[in-house]
Amino acid sequence: MIFSDREQQEILGYLDLLRGEINAKLDEYTNFGSRCPKSLSEPMRYSLLSPGKRFRPILTLLACELSGRTRHHALPAACAIEMIHTYSLIHDDLPALDNDDLRRGQLTCHIKYDESSAILAGDALQCYAFEVLSKHVFPKDTAGRCVAVLPEACGPCELVGGQADDMAWKESGPPSLEFLESIHHRKTGSMILAGLRMGAIIGGASHLQYEKLEEYGRNYGLAFQITDDLLDWVGDEETTGKRVRKDKSQGKLTFPTFLGVEESRNRAHEKVKTACDALDMFKSDSIVYKSLVGMTQHLLDRRK
Numbered sequence: 517m518i519f520s521d522r523e524q525q526e527i528l529g530y531l532d533l534l535r536g537e538i539n540a541k542l543d544e545y546t547n548f549g550s551r552c553p554k555s556l557s558e559p560m561r562y563s564l565l566s567p568g569k570r571f572r573p574i575l576t577l578l579a580c581e582l583s584g585r586t587r588h589h590a591l592p593a594a595c596a597i598e599m600i601h602t603y604s605l606i607h608d609d610l611p612a613l614d615n616d617d618l619r620r621g622q623l624t625c626h627i628k629y630d631e632s633s634a635i636l637a638g639d640a641l642q643c644y645a646f647e648v649l650s651k652h653v654f655p656k657d658t659a660g661r662c663v664a665v666l667p668e669a670c671g672p673c674e675l676v677g678g679q680a681d682d683m684a685w686k687e688s689g690p691p692s693l694e695f696l697e698s699i700h701h702r703k704t705g706s707m708i709l710a711g712l713r714m715g716a717i718i719g720g721a722s723h724l725q726y727e728k729l730e731e732y733g734r735n736y737g738l739a740f741q742i743t744d745d746l747l748d749w750v751g752d753e754e755t756t757g758k759r760v761r762k763d764k765s766q767g768k769l770t771f772p773t774f775l776g777v778e779e780s781r782n783r784a785h786e787k788v789k790t791a792c793d794a795l796d797m798f799k800s801d802s803i804v805y806k807s808l809v810g811m812t813q814h815l816l817d818r819r820k
């Protein structure tokens with residue numbers, strides 16, 4: 517889909533508006549006052565409120581709107597997904613895992629504070645995500661359905677399982693492309709799918725709408741990961757806000773190491789097209805539909 521300059525500006529403006537609403541709600545939810553020790557709330561807020569792209573919670577809001585309800589109903593679920601995502605980044609950056617010192621353009625949590633603070637901040641964000649879902653999503657049976665979706669996505673068979681396999685594969689010999697895709701489906705795709713699923717549930721999606729949003733999410737997830745891998749090869753630290761050229765030197769399993777840069781780019785194009793095609797039943801001139809397509813196509817021009 518080709519957007520005019522004016523439409524592109526409208527899309528950027530709309531995505532900024534959603535990002536602003538998400539940031540304000542994350543701030544509000546983590547203003548614990550004296551109920552939570554400052555030594556914990558500070559590192560939690562430091563990482564959570566840092567300038568992430570917020571594309572997972574944005575997907576939740578857009579899925580809710582596409583499915584028929586206004587986005588404010590999905591804000592708690594959007595914040596919950598960002599809390600889980602931030603916890604995974606804090607823990608992934610620890611010395612025992614990726615040992616990174618830069619994230620979102622600022623020092624990682626354990627460098628800014630210390631390791632124990634970072635571990636606890638991650639733990640607390642993980643639990644708090646479920647508290648937010650169960651307390652703030654209405655009606656209660658909808659909250660229950662969301663509380664069933666999120667732990668599956670970030671649990672042993674998805675996010676954490678994908679991470680475990682990513683760390684252990686060297687012991688089991690040369691991996692296949694299928695295995696690489698399976699790791700990325702679990703580490704990256706599962707959280708994207710969970711965000712879309714919760715948005716669809718809260719928005720009251722029909723069975724078919726739900727399935728189409730899932731199909732979109734599976735393809736978006738892979739496209740996102742391929743372009744993320746490519747950024748490590750061709751991106752720069754200043755724009756991405758994180759260290760680059762680490763994957764190759766650390767022998768990481770990525771799409772460019774497997775397929776080369778050109779073939780990886782081709783794959784990303786394919787996935788973006790399939791993702792956008794999955795949205796056909798939602799096609800309209802609405803800013804919600806156009807923003808979802810626009811942000812998907814933008815993956816191919818990612819700089820961060």
Ligand code: GRG
Pocket residue numbers: 567568569570571601604605607608613620675676679703704741744820
């Ligand atoms: C430690 C439980 C645990 C899990 C680790 C998600 C994960 C698994 C590790 C994070 C590192 C990584 C390379 C994950 C793949 C997903 C990914 C590309 C995350 C970065 O997401 P962005 O680009 O980050 O959306 P921002 O900062 O914009 O939110």
